[in-house]
Each structure stands twice: as structure tokens, then as C-alpha cells.
Amino acid sequence: MDRCPVCRAHLTDPVCPRCGSDFTTAEQACRQARALMRQAVEQLQAGEPAQARHLLQRARQLDGADELGVWLAALLERPWQYAAPADARLQALAKGMWQAACRVRHALGPGLRTPVYRAALTLELANRSLPFRADVAVEAEYGGGRFSTPYRIDWLLDGRLAVILTEADNLPQCIRDLSAIVRLVGLEAGLWLHCGGAAVALGWVLPATIPEEKHVAA
Missing domain, CATH: 1.10.1200 (Non-ribosomal Peptide Synthetase Peptidyl Carrier Protein; Chain A)
Structure with missing residues (x-):
């Protein structure tokens, strides 16, 4: 409060020096x-x-x-816009994912196991115009060959955005997994999603936020 709302005098203390009003x-x-x-x-x-x-x-x-x-x-x-990449298409994909999750969460309620929300969300996404693949295996390259990894993407939206559904207790590990997936696959962004709490929550993982590995020469 910069000015007294009674007499418009400048305030430096809670009590107005002109009219004596106590704020x-x-x-x-x-x-x-x-x-x-x-x-x-x-x-x-x-x-x-x-x-x-x-x-x-x-x-x-x-x-x-x-x-x-x-x-x-x-x-x-508009939680999908918080710390989001500038790319409008990625934001639109995240918005669609959030809306689908909210619909599922509203229908099923809180407190269910993650596989229940995952199955329902896959059905919900199939009814929407979002292009996606579900349960995508993640591979890596080394020495001219490819091999499988333990990572999986719950939904890959438009080939650009990896989404993983997580339990609240597993969020730190989920963020680490998403960071690895974004780096290994060369994706533009990852999105974590949680449906079992008081409300749908989500967050971004971007390449710029992933620490670079330090290689030590033998």
C-alpha cells in the first residue's frame, strides 16, 4: 500500500501521517x-x-x-503452460493430455492405482484427435548397433512428446527416467502426469534442464 486510501497521502508507515488512519x-x-x-x-x-x-x-x-x-x-x-517449451504444438499436445487426464480423473475419482488410470487414459486418447502410440519401448544406439533398454514411454504424442504416468511417491525416479528417455531418443520434451491425488498434476522435462554427462578419459 503506497498511498492512503482515505486522503491519498504517501505512506511510509502503517499510520497515515496526514489523516491518522491506521492500516x-x-x-x-x-x-x-x-x-x-x-x-x-x-x-x-x-x-x-x-x-x-x-x-x-x-x-x-x-x-x-x-x-x-x-x-x-x-x-x-493452464498448468500445461508452466515452464513449458515455446513450441505451440508441444503446448497443444500437453493441453490435450491434461484435458484427457482430467476427464479420466473426474470419472474414476482419486486414489486408484496407476495402471487403472493408464488403461483409461489410453482409451480416452483413442477417442480424441491426438496422434499417439502407447507403451513404447525405448532403444539406444552404441557402436553401430541398437539394443533395448528398461525404459518405456506410456504415450508418445505425435512422435515428439513422451508422457509417463507416475505415482506421487515415484515422482523423483519418474523425472530421472524421463530425462534419460528424452536424451536417448532425442525427443523435444517429456511430460510427467499424476492422476491419483487431489487433482491432476503434470510437469515438463526439457533437454535444456537435463545435466550434461561428464566424460572422464581413461
């Missing part, structure tokens, strides 16, 4: 709202959009909507 409570609410919005951003980065939305609602009840609040609200309605 201590309002200033405290503003600080609490900003802290809650910072927590909402952290939850969004952690792949917890439902918790982020709850924190944002609490923040906006305290202090209305500033630019950060408006940005967060828009982002929570």
Missing part, C-alpha cells in the same frame, strides 16, 4: 497474502496444483488480487 491490520493482511502466494508458487513448482490453488484462494481472501495473484490464477487454469 496496521491491512498491512499485516497484505504481508500474509504475499507469503501465501509465495507458498503457492512453491507448491506449483512441486507439482501440487490443488494445494497451490488452495493457498491462492486464501491469499486473495486476505488481499484481493495483485499481479502475482492474477498470474497464478491464470496459470492454475
Whole structure:
């Protein structure tokens, strides 16, 4: 709060130097709202959009909507755009995947095992216009030959975007697997997806975020 809403004087303290209005409570609410919005951003980065939305609602009840609040609200309605590549087609594929996952999650509810959501999502994707292949084996090349790896892609969208459905407890390993898949296959991006929690969550894995390997000469 830069100016007194009563007399428009510049504020340097919670009490207006001109009219004496005390905005201590309002200033405290503003600080609490900003802290809650910072927590909402952290939850969004952690792949917890439902918790982020709850924190944002609490923040906006305290202090209305500033630019950060408006940005967060828009982002929570379009989670596929968070930390996304600039490529519009990749974003469209991720949006379609998220919409399909939301439909499945709404129909089946939370708390089911991942294979249940995986089977339902494959059926849902088949009813949509998204080009995809399901349960794709990942191969690698070495010394002029090819060999199979233990990695698999749940859905490969348009030959460009690898999607893996994961349990919340397995998310760190899922991100490592996606990083390996993106690098081995030479894909433009990977997307992890979780349907069993309070809401559908997703996140990107991009080549630029994968640490380069350090080769040590023998």
C-alpha cells in the first residue's frame, strides 16, 4: 500500500501521517497474502496444483488480487503452460493430455492405482484427435548397433512428446527416467502426469534442464 486510501497521502508507515488512519491490520493482511502466494508458487513448482490453488484462494481472501495473484490464477487454469517449451504444438499436445487426464480423473475419482488410470487414459486418447502410440519401448544406439533398454514411454504424442504416468511417491525416479528417455531418443520434451491425488498434476522435462554427462578419459 503506497498511498492512503482515505486522503491519498504517501505512506511510509502503517499510520497515515496526514489523516491518522491506521492500516496496521491491512498491512499485516497484505504481508500474509504475499507469503501465501509465495507458498503457492512453491507448491506449483512441486507439482501440487490443488494445494497451490488452495493457498491462492486464501491469499486473495486476505488481499484481493495483485499481479502475482492474477498470474497464478491464470496459470492454475493452464498448468500445461508452466515452464513449458515455446513450441505451440508441444503446448497443444500437453493441453490435450491434461484435458484427457482430467476427464479420466473426474470419472474414476482419486486414489486408484496407476495402471487403472493408464488403461483409461489410453482409451480416452483413442477417442480424441491426438496422434499417439502407447507403451513404447525405448532403444539406444552404441557402436553401430541398437539394443533395448528398461525404459518405456506410456504415450508418445505425435512422435515428439513422451508422457509417463507416475505415482506421487515415484515422482523423483519418474523425472530421472524421463530425462534419460528424452536424451536417448532425442525427443523435444517429456511430460510427467499424476492422476491419483487431489487433482491432476503434470510437469515438463526439457533437454535444456537435463545435466550434461561428464566424460572422464581413461
